[in-house]
Amino acid sequence: MRSATSYPNRHETFHPIPGLTPFRVSFERRWGYLSFMKTLKTTYMGMELDSPLIVGSCGLTRNIEGVEKCAQAGAGAVVLKSIFEEVIAHETESEISAAEESLWHPEALQYTRAYTRENEVSRYLKLVDETRKKVEIPVIASVHCVSAAAWPDFAKRLESAGAHALELNAFVLPSDPDRTAGQIEQLYGDLAKAVRDRVDIPVALKLGSYFSGLANTARQLSKDGVAALTLFNRFFSTDIDIDSMELKKGPVLSDPGEFILPLRWISLLHGRVDCDLSATTGVHNAATVIKLLLAGATTVQVVSALYKNGVDYITTLNQQLFTWMEEHEFETVDAFRGLLSHAESDNPAAWERVQFMKFSAGVE
Numbered sequence: 001m002r003s004a005t006s007y008p009n010r011h012e013t014f015h016p017i018p019g020l021t022p023f024r025v026s027f028e029r030r031w032g033y034l035s036f037m038k039t040l041k042t043t044y045m046g047m048e049l050d051s052p053l054i055v056g057s058c059g060l061t062r063n064i065e066g067v068e069k070c071a072q073a074g075a076g077a078v079v080l081k082s083i084f085e086e087v088i089a090h091e092t093e094s095e096i097s098a099a100e101e102s103l104w105h106p107e108a109l110q111y112t113r114a115y116t117r118e119n120e121v122s123r124y125l126k127l128v129d130e131t132r133k134k135v136e137i138p139v140i141a142s143v144h145c146v147s148a149a150a151w152p153d154f155a156k157r158l159e160s161a162g163a164h165a166l167e168l169n170a171f172v173l174p175s176d177p178d179r180t181a182g183q184i185e186q187l188y189g190d191l192a193k194a195v196r197d198r199v200d201i202p203v204a205l206k207l208g209s210y211f212s213g214l215a216n217t218a219r220q221l222s223k224d225g226v227a228a229l230t231l232f233n234r235f236f237s238t239d240i241d242i243d244s245m246e247l248k249k250g251p252v253l254s255d256p257g258e259f260i261l262p263l264r265w266i267s268l269l270h271g272r273v274d275c276d277l278s279a280t281t282g283v284h285n286a287a288t289v290i291k292l293l294l295a296g297a298t299t300v301q302v303v304s305a306l307y308k309n310g311v312d313y314i315t316t317l318n319q320q321l322f323t324w325m326e327e328h329e330f331e332t333v334d335a336f337r338g339l340l341s342h343a344e345s346d347n348p349a350a351w352e353r354v355q356f357m358k359f360s361a362g363v364e
């Protein structure tokens with residue numbers, strides 16, 4: 001497996017110390033920069049990152065210019081904007097069985113046939129190839145998928161194009177009353193194995209929180225060879241316009257309070273799964289980054305906060321994380337990662353219940 005450190009000159013490159021731009025080369029600043037980078041260094045899915053902050057898959061990582069901005073601002077890695085399974089299958093003309101096609105909405109097939117641009121697949125491969133050459137941080141390609149049907153061979157092509165890792169945004173809305181939880185969980189497992197069997201680069205699975213047995217599913221997936229779980233995907237949601245009486249899209253960007261859900265689950269899963277955990281959803285400030293790391297996240301992904309504050313906000317987050325670590329005398333992220341997780345607790349569910357009982361009774 002290639003790692004980010006295989007890049008020549010990676011650590012000889014001068015980046016601005018966040019907050020000290022424009023950068024002037026001086027011994028002090030070089031020393032300061034090296035100390036800063038040493039402190040924030042993180043290993044994620046076997047790759048060495050200069051910061052645990054990752055720009056999550058979104059429009060900001062859809063082209064080379066966007067990715068370059070993320071790298072310049074100090075992102076530890078980027079997840080490219082996803083390519084859809086339906087688009088890959090459509091363009092590669094893979095055979096899709098009737099059973100597999102049932103996972104797709106007919107409108108999805110119609111949409112991909114009518115509206116996807118020509119050569120979207122080769123454009124994506126080119127993006128991976130060129131981005132990889134342009135930036136020194138790890139580039140994680142992303143596929144939005146609902147099955148292991150027609151597309152996993154494409155994973156090999158992403159690897160050949162130079163992707164350091166893959167993140168699969170896998171989502172099956174459990175809306176079919178005839179389908180059991182076990183069947184749905186099996187689908188995620190099949191997907192992970194199908195992709196794992198084809199590539200040597202690490203594979204992360206980005207999941208939603210709709211699982212009846214989330215801890216068990218997560219552990220099983222980690223045993224199936226998934227190198228990281230990204231928790232949790234924030235779904236495209238539908239709202240209702242009460243004036244026009246039509247369906248409309250719900251809020252696209254997250255709110256700061258939404259970090260509570262990944263915080264709980266990362267804290268519960270840390271130490272109980274055999275893979276890394278990457279937190280996503282609701283990360284809007286450095287305090288939240290720190291909380292998620294204390295809960296046990298290996299990396300923390302940011303998206304909405306960058307849409308709201310600009311990509312340079314990564315610099316501020318890195319700097320504030322660094323300052324907090326200095327104040328608390330932590331020399332590395334590993335030194336405090338997971339300190340406040342439930343890893344040592346025999347029965348975290350019972351502990352949470354007691355907290356709720358105390359709150360409910362007005363004791364606290």
Ligand SMILES: Cc1cc2nc3c(=O)[nH]c(=O)nc-3n(C[C@H](O)[C@H](O)[C@H](O)COP(=O)(O)O)c2cc1C
Nearest residue numbers: 056057058059082169234254280281282302303304
């Ligand atoms: C405009 C936009 C586009 C997104 N596109 C993708 C995508 O292509 N693939 C994906 O896995 N997630 C996508 N996401 C979800 C983000 O990666 C992230 O998981 C989610 O926004 C929650 O993080 P946040 O609270 O920091 O925004 C997108 C989010 C936004 C706001």
